[in-house]
Amino acid sequence: MSNLKREIIHLPGINYLIRKVVSFKASREANEIAHHFDQYLKPLIAHETALRDEVHKIRHNVYCEELAFEPPKPDGKEQDDFDPYSIFCVIEHKASQHYAGCVRVVTPQASEQLLPLEKYCKGAITDPHLNPANFPRNKICEISRLAVPAEFRRRNADKFAGAETGAVNEDTYSETELRCFPFIAIGLYLSAASIVINQDIEHCFVMMEPRLARSMRFVGIKFKQIGPTVEYHGQRAPYYINPILFLRNLSPGFKLLHMNLEKGLAQAMKH
Template sequence: MMKLTPLFRAVEKVPKIGRFFAGVRKLREANQICSHFSTYLGPMIAVTQEQKEQVFRIRHNVYCEELSFEDIRENGMETDEFDEFSQYCLIHHSASDRFAGTVRLVTPTNEGELLPIEKYCLDSITNQELNPSNFDRNEVCEISRLAVPHEFRRRQMDQFAGAATGAINTKTYSENELRCFPFIAVGLYFSAAALAMQQGIKHAYVMMEPRLARSMRFIGIKFEQIGPVVDYHGRRAPYYINQKLLLKNLTPGFAIMLKHIQKSIDEMDIHADNDENTYGREAN
């Protein structure tokens, strides 16, 4: 076999060097995504009564006052029957000390406690293998009521039916923050996912607009559509996801961001407030 001269050996290594630097660049970009998020934003779980009221006020602002999906409430807090067995995630904006968004994780534990998708959109689920009724109550959850306050969004059109995408008002916040704020909705979904995984919940459902599901695919979050688009607070379809589907295609940067959010939530005491939540009954 012919021996390679030093020159040929050097040329032979060039592709490896190129791949190495490409890998370094991807890793740097991946770390930047998490860095941009953690610099300006942080996940929180609403455990105190005051924090839960903040959640309900944000929801009222978005769902009742802005989008008119629900009736105006005299107390300025949007709640329903599912809040009796739900948990709440918030994204905190450090510079303003305000909440940039919230999402609810409906977590039934007893027979008879239905997910919203089961009560209002069960007929839209055509993939019967993934029907939530196939699984134990403590193995299923639904991600719902994602809401981002108006001041953290760019335009009225930057919304999906029932909530908001997370784009921000460019006149209100700094240019550096613009690279982070489009991730608000992603951060909320990751917070809900981290909370579900922490509690061993295996199957998650969400009713969402198909264009939001498509946008999530760009970063590797591939929800599985389990039924056709229906008219439910706009054009929405039922989607399913589990831990394997979430982690399978996640891009490196957002995988790091998810790990950061998981670590933050794992360090929280989510049982800090044991007061009974009465808001669900109040709304009925």
Template sequence: MNNLTKYTNTPIIGLLIKKIMDFTVNREVKTVARHFSTYLHPLIAENNELCNESYRIRNDVFCKELKCLDIGHNGLETDDFDKYSTHCLIQHIATTRFSGTIRVIRPETNQDTIPLQKYCSESISKGKINPQDFAPHEICEISRLAVPKDFRKRLTDNFNGAATGVINQSIYSENELRCFPFIAVGLYLSAASVVMKNDIKHTFVMMEPRLARSMNFIGIQFEPIGSTVDYYGKRAPYYINPSLLMENLTPGFQVMLKDIKKSLYHSSKHKTFF
């Protein structure tokens, strides 16, 4: 064992190296958060015009591109769950175009359900947390995350690919490239802001396991609660709540979440840049 190996294996040096690595990662993520807020504006679709922007993105991604849903009426992809959903959008400030959408399905009565209950309840493993265990107003489901192909580098043929947030480098500036890969992350944090604002205790998601693993990298740790099934591709049920999110979310992305909350709920009339 040489001297360098000897000293780098000591607990103190190991801890120091970890601190340096953590500092470097967190500094870079905080930079990404600043870039995100510089180029992108998250907002809630609080009127029909903005809801239609969300439905139009969904139609372009899920119906025209991925062909996993039927073409929507008048170019808008909608379903019955939209009646009790909150829709979030992310707007590209320079062009005023919308770069992504997501929704939080929020049941209000015993007659309201989430898609997981209606279509995939058998995928939840016995003994795991189940939406059936809670009152309707205590649960929600995050779904329909979509990013238009103009904001991605390449086309893909599955839901996860449609939401990667990698953009066409020939259209947008080099500085903007540093934040666009995090469009999908920004959408999830927008949905998390809605969940926290409305004190929703339990959140469920049907997603591709690969996407869940990629979210784990930044600290959005979805808990698997069942097996993979064929639901618009290979999807599995996952669970998360605000406590689990904040316990695991890396400090840099906590800054990003704080910025998104402020943008969604503290701007005047959720300002858009038309």
């Protein structure tokens, strides 16, 4: 290496400038994603019975028919004992008015109201400090039943990879719209985070595939694993996050997407 190259590499601030360029590019791409997401997709809170029915139909399509995690229901709606004390969010594709995905936040209030992981994965949490039992019921929640319909995913093979992938159907939607669809799952998690913050909930739990947790770190959603991977509709592990960790680590570019979603949901939460 020449002396000139060595001097350039060791110039004060050169690494900082490189990081700034990389950061600017990532931020610009995230801002574009936020813009296109807002242009084509809209988050909604499912207050009305009709919209809640749509959530149950999406879940039935994904969890019962496609992935066979649950047996099919005669009415075509996937429901369980946690739904009565849950808040449901759906993302609507504006042009078609089809629903691109859904998620729920289970919000227990009474001592007998459990989180899904407490009922089905009891013992999976090995962290003695971050256990739902340590906190008041009204300060904990679980993000669960995230589902993205096959209409918004790319290939037949993707349908069996899990409902959280957020892949897309390239033959149905415009090239511009495709730019935001891979982030539907991220948008659902950001929407769930907005609900958690709005409801003043302090501790959030989720059972998810470790690979999904790793992909969430890409945007700065850094779930803390609090137990080993177990068999629960595939290999999943318990994770924890709280609003402070969420807001502290969220990548700057994706904060705009979160802010847009939060604005849309804040008004909906009042109804």
